[in-house]
Amino acid sequence: MSEIAARLTTQNRAWAHPGSNHDRVVRIALVLLPILIGALAAFLVSAPLFMGGDVSFVLDKNKVAMSPERLKIVAADYRGEDSKGRQFELHAGSAVQKSSAEPIVQLNQLNARLSLTDGPATLVANHGRYNLNTDQMMIDGPIHFQTTDGYVLNTNDATIDLKTRLLESGGAVTGNTPTGTFRANRLRADLDKRLISLEGNAHLRMTPKPARRP
Incomplete structure (x- = not known):
């Protein structure tokens, strides 16, 4: 080296x-x-x-779990007006809308309050479907409708138009009015005008008012 x-x-x-x-x-x-x-x-x-600003990310739709129910609400309230500008209110223990393209909302433990000409009325049912576009309710099962002036209506599987206050039952109906009781296989009613049309085995029992003493 x-x-x-x-x-x-x-x-x-x-x-x-x-x-x-x-x-x-x-x-x-x-x-x-x-x-x-x-x-x-x-x-x-x-x-x-x-740091301020938005954080963005991308999800692969093929790898993300999708829920079969688009929207589920506990204790839901819906409010609207009929053709005469009177308010109605729907309260449900739970509500499910399966798709934004489907305007039908499934309601459970339904309680509705309607404003009528002679005062408010209430409607109670276990299950129903509410159409957000037409303001119609399709009730599945028993229905109890009552006004503050003594009208009581019990029926099953009825359709109620909240805009016109018209009701059409899909099953047997019984009810009370200030003048008596009635029952029939089917019923059509104008809830606001207190007009009832009975169809099939209609029975009406009048209860006369006590005579006034001089």
Whole structure:
């Protein structure tokens, strides 16, 4: 080995010798680099929480679980007006709308309050379907309708138009009026005008009012 090569070899060994400048730089880097990496990772994780603006992301529709029910509400309220501007209110223990393209809302534990010419009336049913476009209710099962002036109607599987206050039953009906009781296989009624049309085995029992004493 030449004298120059031997001198370079000696210098290189001295540069990497323990206690040299290079050795101190390596030791410091072994400590600082993990700390810097940890700090950078913590900043990247926490930055969206402290920085303004929107955070966007993309979901693969083929990998995201889809719910069969688009919207489910507990204790739902619906309000509207009839053709004469009178208010009605529907309250349900729960409501389910399966699709935004389908205007039908499934209602459970239904309680409706209607404003009529002679005062308010209430309607109670266990299950029903409300059409958001037509303001019609299709009741499944028993229905109890009552006014404040003594009219009571009990029927099954009826359709009620909240705009016109017309009711058409799909099953047997019984009821009370201030003048007596009635029953029939089917019924059509104008709830606001108190006009009732009975169809099939109609029975009406009149209760005469007590005579006034002179």
